[in-house]
Each structure stands twice: as structure tokens, then as C-alpha cells.
Amino acid sequence: MRGAICGKKDMGLGQSARKGTGILVRDDTALLAGQPEIAVGLRRSAQARRLNLRVSGLDGRVTLTMPRSLPLAEALAFLREKESWLRAAITRVPEQRSIRPGHDILLRGRLLRLTESPGTRRITESAEALLVPPDPDGLRTATRVAAYLRTAAQADLLPAVDHYASVLGHSVRAISLRDTRSRWGSCTADGRLMFSWRLIMAPPDVLRYVAAHEVAHLRHMDHSRAFWGCVRGLMPDYATHRDWLRAHGATLHGYCFSARPAAENG
DSSP: OOSOOOSHHHHHHHHHHHHHHOEEEETTEEEEOSSSOEEEEEEEESSOOSOEEEEOTTTOOEEEEEETTSOHHHHHHHHHHTHHHHHHHHHTSOOOEEOOTTOEEEETTEEEEEEEOTTOOSOEEOSSEEEEOOOTTSSSHHHHHHHHHHHHHHHHHHHHHHHHHHHHTOOOOEEEEEOOSSOSEEEOTTSEEEEEGGGGGSOHHHHHHHHHHHHHTTTOSSOSHHHHHHHHHHOTTHHHHHHHHHHHHHHHHTEEOSSSOGGGOO
16 A cells, blocks of 8 residues: 555654554554454555545545654554544445345346356346356356446447437547446546446446536536536436435445455455
8 A cells, every 4th residue: 555654763653652542553554453443544645734534435445644744653543532433434334245146236226136047158137137157166256247247338338428429529539447436437638438337237327427427528628517517418317317326326336346255355
């Protein structure tokens, strides 16, 4: 992790701070004892003017950003003071959902059960299930499903982008898909659009709203009134779908597509 704590002065203060606060410091991580133990990433920043404790609403990751000159002991004392707030904030983070047979997943706004289908080599959809190949070791289902969702997202996003771009009379230079954490889409000045493939889990109109939003940036590279007027022209009821994404976006990020859930990793 960037911003690792280093230097003799910091390490010395870290040793004394552990005794007074009950917080163990290992490299760039502070371990706050309790049930559960909380790992807090420690980050030094030249721009920081005060301590900033943040809990990611996507995956519950905790980061304490500190001014470069602040003694580590003071940062750890601040962390201990904020423990009650921190534990409450963590409980509000959506639970991470693992991808394995027997579990459910959202696809185009529908909740489907992941179901093993003997004899099949590729993922297929039924009315109530996402049929996946057998996975005795439990190591491939998550990556297979992620690849399937990415392909499905591309299949839905391409025509949506083409439609809205045609309405505006603009051309799109390139479209890419990523598993982004901070944004659902982006647009560059030269017409390159990027989208999170997790949008395929949302209702179709939500995915189309993000497509309209990014295409509107081809005309307005800002979030001015003119920009929102352009989005409204492309999708008159866009606010409903924007609000859905604000309310449920963290749920889409709550699905864990690693081979094994983070809690099971050694």
C-alpha cells in the first residue's frame, strides 16, 4: 500500500503507541483489537492537513490518512478515540457475497440462483437460475461468472451507447469495461468511454442511464445544467435510475469474484 509508515522516528513512536493504545502496528497497517479485529490502512499524505478516517462503503476497507509530520502516536490515539464510530460505520457496509453454487446473484435486476449443471461447459441462463459448470474445488465458478457478466455487459452497453451517440450526432472512439470501485463510467475528451461491467447486475434501464450519462459527456465535459439537460433529453426519467444506483450501487460491489472470499484467504 502506498503511504507506508517509515523512518526511525515513526517506528519508535509506533512501539510506544502500541503499549498505550492496544493497537498493533505492522508496516502500513494498524490492527485495532476487539470483536472483530479491524485492520486500518495507514497512509501518509503531503496534502493532508488533519487526520481523516474513512470506511469504504463498497468493501468496508478502513483507511487513516495522516499529515506527514504528525507523530504516529497521535494518529493511533485518534484511532482509539474513534473506535465506537468506526465499528458502527463498518456494520453499515453491505455484506460481501461470495460467488458459488447455491448462492444468488443479480443479473439485469433479477435475482438468480447459481446452480451447477452436470455435463455443461459454459454458463447459461434459465428463468430462475444461472446454470454453471461443475466446480468440485470451488475455484473456478467466481471467475467464470465474472467473465460471463462482462460479456453480457458488453452486449447490452454497446447498442445503448450507439443509440445515444447517434441521437446526439457524436462518435465514440472506444469503449472499455473494467471492474472500477469509484465510478460507474467515465468519458475522455477524445471520446473514449469506460464502464463498470457490474452494471449488468442492475435493472436494464439503470445500465442505459449510465450509458446516456457518459454519452452526454461527449457534448458537455462537466456536470453543468446544460449537461443534465442533455441527459434528460436522452432519457427523460433518468433521475429514477440514478437514484436506484445511488441506493443500491454498494450491493453490486458487494459481490466478491475472487476465487475464494476474502474471509477465507490465509
